[in-house]
Amino acid sequence: xxxxxxxxxxxxxxxxxxxxxxxxxxxxxxxxxxxxxxxxxxxxxxxxxxxxxxxxxxxxxxxxxxxxxxxxxxxxxxxxxxxxxxxxxxxxxxxxxxxxxxxxxxxxxxxxxxxxxxxxxxxxxxxxxxxxxxx
Amino acid sequence: xxxxxxxxxxxxxxxxxxxxxxxxxxxxxxxxxxxxxxxxxxxxxxxxxxxxxxxxxxxxxxxxxxxxxxxxxxxxxxxxxxxxxxxxxxxxxxxxxxxxxxxxxxxxxxxxxxxxxxxxxxxxxxxxxxxxxxxxxxxxxxxxxxxxxxxxxxxxxxxxxxxxxxxxxxxxxxxxxxxxxxxxxxxxxxxxxxxxxxxxxxxxxxxxxxxxxxxxxxxxxxxxxxxxxxxxxxxxxxxxxxxxxxxxxxxxxxxxxxxxxxxxxxxxxxxxxxxxxxxxxxxxxxxxxxxxxxxxxxxxxxxxxxxxxxxxxxxxxxxxxxxxxxxxxxx
Numbered sequence: 427x428x429x430x431x432x433x434x435x436x437x438x439x440x441x442x443x444x445x446x447x448x449x450x451x452x453x454x455x456x457x458x459x460x461x462x463x464x465x466x467x468x469x470x471x472x473x474x475x476x477x478x479x480x481x482x483x484x485x486x487x488x489x490x491x492x493x494x495x496x497x498x499x500x501x502x503x504x505x506x507x508x509x510x511x512x513x514x515x516x517x518x519x520x521x522x523x524x525x526x527x528x529x530x531x532x533x534x535x536x537x538x539x540x541x542x543x544x545x546x547x548x549x550x551x552x553x554x555x556x557x558x559x560x561x
Numbered sequence: 562x563x564x565x566x567x568x569x570x571x572x573x574x575x576x577x578x579x580x581x582x583x584x585x586x587x588x589x590x591x592x593x594x595x596x597x598x599x600x601x602x603x604x605x606x607x608x609x610x611x612x613x614x615x616x617x618x619x620x621x622x623x624x625x626x627x628x629x630x631x632x633x634x635x636x637x638x639x640x641x642x643x644x645x646x647x648x649x650x651x652x653x654x655x656x657x658x659x660x661x662x663x664x665x666x667x668x669x670x671x672x673x674x675x676x677x678x679x680x681x682x683x684x685x686x687x688x689x690x691x692x693x694x695x696x697x698x699x700x701x702x703x704x705x706x707x708x709x710x711x712x713x714x715x716x717x718x719x720x721x722x723x724x725x726x727x728x729x730x731x732x733x734x735x736x737x738x739x740x741x742x743x744x745x746x747x748x749x750x751x752x753x754x755x756x757x758x759x760x761x762x763x764x765x766x767x768x769x770x771x772x773x774x775x776x777x778x779x780x781x782x783x784x785x786x787x788x789x790x791x792x793x794x795x796x797x798x799x800x801x802x803x804x805x806x807x808x809x810x811x812x813x814x815x816x817x818x819x820x821x822x823x824x825x826x827x828x829x830x831x832x833x834x835x836x837x838x839x840x841x842x843x844x845x846x847x848x849x850x851x852x853x854x855x856x857x858x859x860x861x862x863x864x865x866x867x868x869x870x871x872x873x874x875x876x877x878x879x880x881x882x883x884x885x886x887x888x889x890x891x892x
Contacts, residue, residue: 483684
């Protein structure tokens with residue numbers, strides 16, 4: 427009977443027309459092995475889909491993988507939809523191929539962190555655990 | 562925690578219940594998390610929720626991993642919704658016995674329902690339960706019921722032969738089989754093959770689907786003369802939706818059969834009894850566990866290993882001590 431039962435629930439999914447899911451699968455498996463419950467949505471979701479799933483599943487964190495270049499449209503839209511639906515407290519974290527120059531805009535839109543090639547799963551797990559427990 | 566803190570916590574939880582009852586999916590999701598984590602206030606929430614339940618009909622879908630349960634549940638939900646009912650889904654996948662983590666991937670196959678605002682899906686890890694369900698399944702059914710779902714589909718974690726907990730929580734149990742996993746001897750084994758109210762031979766376009774259906778039928782006919790309900794066998798191709806209308810028809814037939822014969826009421830009474838016992842048992846175990854930690858010292862364990870004492874007498878002592886403490890605090 428305490429918060430020690432609290433399990434981190436993380437949604438891992440892909441937004442938009444982007445068929446490359448190896449990265450998101452690697453992250454999902456790493457988070458699973460770190461003791462989290464990973465809700466895996468699969469490919470080609472819209473910001474509306476992700477918002478609804480995040481709310482139904484009551485996740486703590488949303489991890490979105492994007493390699494299509496559409497991050498500047500899709501991620502701010504997702505953050506906005508979450509806010510509109512009383513779910514602005516769910517942290518959005520992005521990964522994939524996102525140019526450094528685009529990161530400030532995304533962060534301003536509400537994306538908490540952006541990871542990319544070269545970031546270890548260890549680093550990502552550590553970060554997710556830190557924002558998960560700060561809630 | 563002092564009293565006012567507890568009061569404050571309970572009132573915020575009850576506020577969440579109110580929001581859920583008014584139709585907030587956000588509140589529904591949060592309540593299920595609260596209950597699943599056994600967070601403070603969850604019991605107070607459930608006490609209130611119970612009075613708003615309306616006997617939603619619960620369908621369990623079980624079978625081995627990869628037999629097509631998620632796809633089939635997706636199609637069943639769409640068909641039941643088409644008939645004008647409000648549907649909720651609980652999809653269970655295994656939690657790791659080592660890390661407690663889980664990969665909950667049932668939604669990937671639920672393409673139609675996952676994009677449907679009216680069908681609520683909740684993915685759950687088994688979190689240590691071994692029978693194909695999770696401990697919070699029964700409570701989650703209640704929350705969905707109170708939320709206004711007429712039908713609740715439970716998809717178990719992939720089951721092998723012995724994980725039969727699903728029958729404890731469901732009104733109709735659907736067992737999903739696929740061709741190619743063994744001969745007729747497998748259909749004769751006790752356990753999962755006994756619990757189906759309806760059997761599905763999915764992937765019916767594969768070779769040997771007819772033989773499997775025949776084997777199951779032969780098994781069912783052996784010794785079933787006395788039973789009023791003979792489980793039907795439905796062939797489906799879930800990915801194409803073939804056979805799903807017939808399957809839902811049989812589910813509703815079974816429901817009608819249970820209602821006509823007063824069996825549904827019996828089932829519910831049995832379920833409530835078992836639930837009360839389980840809640841009481843868990844509470845006692847919690848109390849003993851929090852009481853016992855100081856009793857089971859390393860020194861004592863060492864004595865037992867050296868055969869100076871035995872585990873049985875020690876366990877009896879724990880109970881005796883607990884009974885004493887219990888009497889002081891409760892009577």
